[in-house]
Amino acid sequence: MNNAQFAPWEDPAAKPLIEFKGVTKNYGTFTAIDNIDLKIYPREFFALLGPSGCGKTTLMRMLGGFETVTKGSITIDGEDMAGIPPNKRAVNMMFQSYALFPHLSVADNLAFGLKRSDMPKSEIQGRVEEMLRLVKLQKFAGRKPHQLSGGQKQRVALARALAKAPKLLLLDEPLGALDKKLRQETQFELMDIQEKTGTTFVIVTHDQEEAMTVASRIAVMDDGKLVQVDTPDRIYEAPNSVYVADFIGDVNIIEGGVSNVSGEAAELSWSEGKPAIKGVSGERIQKGSSGAFAIRPEKIAISRDKPVDVHNCVQGVVEDIAYLGNMSTYYVRLDNGSLIKAQTANSRRIARRGLTWEDSVWLSWTDTAGIILPT
Numbered sequence: 001m002n003n004a005q006f007a008p009w010e011d012p013a014a015k016p017l018i019e020f021k022g023v024t025k026n027y028g029t030f031t032a033i034d035n036i037d038l039k040i041y042p043r044e045f046f047a048l049l050g051p052s053g054c055g056k057t058t059l060m061r062m063l064g065g066f067e068t069v070t071k072g073s074i075t076i077d078g079e080d081m082a083g084i085p086p087n088k089r090a091v092n093m094m095f096q097s098y099a100l101f102p103h104l105s106v107a108d109n110l111a112f113g114l115k116r117s118d119m120p121k122s123e124i125q126g127r128v129e130e131m132l133r134l135v136k137l138q139k140f141a142g143r144k145p146h147q148l149s150g151g152q153k154q155r156v157a158l159a160r161a162l163a164k165a166p167k168l169l170l171l172d173e174p175l176g177a178l179d180k181k182l183r184q185e186t187q188f189e190l191m192d193i194q195e196k197t198g199t200t201f202v203i204v205t206h207d208q209e210e211a212m213t214v215a216s217r218i219a220v221m222d223d224g225k226l227v228q229v230d231t232p233d234r235i236y237e238a239p240n241s242v243y244v245a246d247f248i249g250d251v252n253i254i255e256g257g258v259s260n261v262s263g264e265a266a267e268l269s270w271s272e273g274k275p276a277i278k279g280v281s282g283e284r285i286q287k288g289s290s291g292a293f294a295i296r297p298e299k300i301a302i303s304r305d306k307p308v309d310v311h312n313c314v315q316g317v318v319e320d321i322a323y324l325g326n327m328s329t330y331y332v333r334l335d336n337g338s339l340i341k342a343q344t345a346n347s348r349r350i351a352r353r354g355l356t357w358e359d360s361v362w363l364s365w366t367d368t369a370g371i372i373l374p375t
Contacts, residue, residue, distance in 0.1 A: 008041040022072035034224040047211035050221035090167040098157040131159040245294040282373040295370030297343035
């Protein structure tokens with residue numbers, strides 16, 4: 001979100017557009033959604049993120065009216081959705097398959113739903129042109145879907161879903177069919193369109209990078225439950241569990257015992273004869289319990305010589321190097337057998353970098369670079 005002030009979830013007086021209260025969904029004895037409470041606010045770009053089978057699509061389908069709630073309630077703009085069919089909700093859904101009519105032109109695809117709505121016929125042409133401008137497809141109005149690229153079809157489907165000005169747009173893995181580069185470009189287009197229209201977007205994705213890029217907030221799901229609901233930076237920097245730390249981005253996890261907790265700092269004993277690791281204390285962490293230290297590879301410095309004045313410092317051997325163009329990832333095997341990943345930006349030419357396979361190196365990080373979480 002471009003607007004740094006946009007954080008209605010922090011305002012107790014803000015009224016949510018969507019509210020899930022104690023929502024459960026059972027299929028026979030299987031619980032797909034387990035007692036979920038969640039508020040989503042107007043103009044949010046909200047992401048439901050999790051692995052296959054975690055319940056994110058079921059949650060979205062209940063919101064759209066395609067699945068019924070077993071227990072609890074869903075309200076949209078203060079109205080209880082129980083018994084209200086999909087076509088009577090101020091909601092539209094964009095599917096992964098795009099579901100365009102192959103025999104109709106782009107313009108006619110956009111006009112199709114409007115002709116069946118209560119919009120005056122005289123306004124339909126203007127609305128179609130407005131939608132074509134929004135998704136930058138004015139020149140393609142007369143083409144049929146088979147004459148379009150994957151990215152263009154995706155934009156037609158988006159324009160069609162927004163044509164009736166729904167309060168809420170549901171997007172089910174909308175960019176899944178696009179190649180990586182096009183997907184990244186389209187993510188920014190989606191954000192731009194969402195901001196221009198002011199429509200609330202709820203996107204289902206299993207792609208962490210996509211959720212981190214587009215969303216104002218992310219709900220990380222597992223086994224039908226919400227594990228953490230927060231802004232992308234908080235989810236990345238302050239995960240509330242090992243599951244979230246491990247699911248979002250790249251991370252090193254070192255297990256051990258919590259030897260000390262002091263306010264926002266904690267220590268983890270992890271290997272006999274080695275100093276305890278210092279880190280930020282995570283939620284629910286207690287002295288004497290088992291814990292795990294989570295640190296991102298880019299927060300770890302790698303050097304030939306032992307750094308001075310750094311508490312968190314371990315020695316190992318470079319076992320592998322992944323060169324990714326803009327950065328290199330070093331896989332370093334420690335004395336106790338642990339494998340740690342450290343990342344460095346490739347700001348210099350290859351010949352001047354100097355670290356290679358089998359080199360003995362030191363890894364170090366600051367006392368606030370990683371977080372100690374309960375296990």
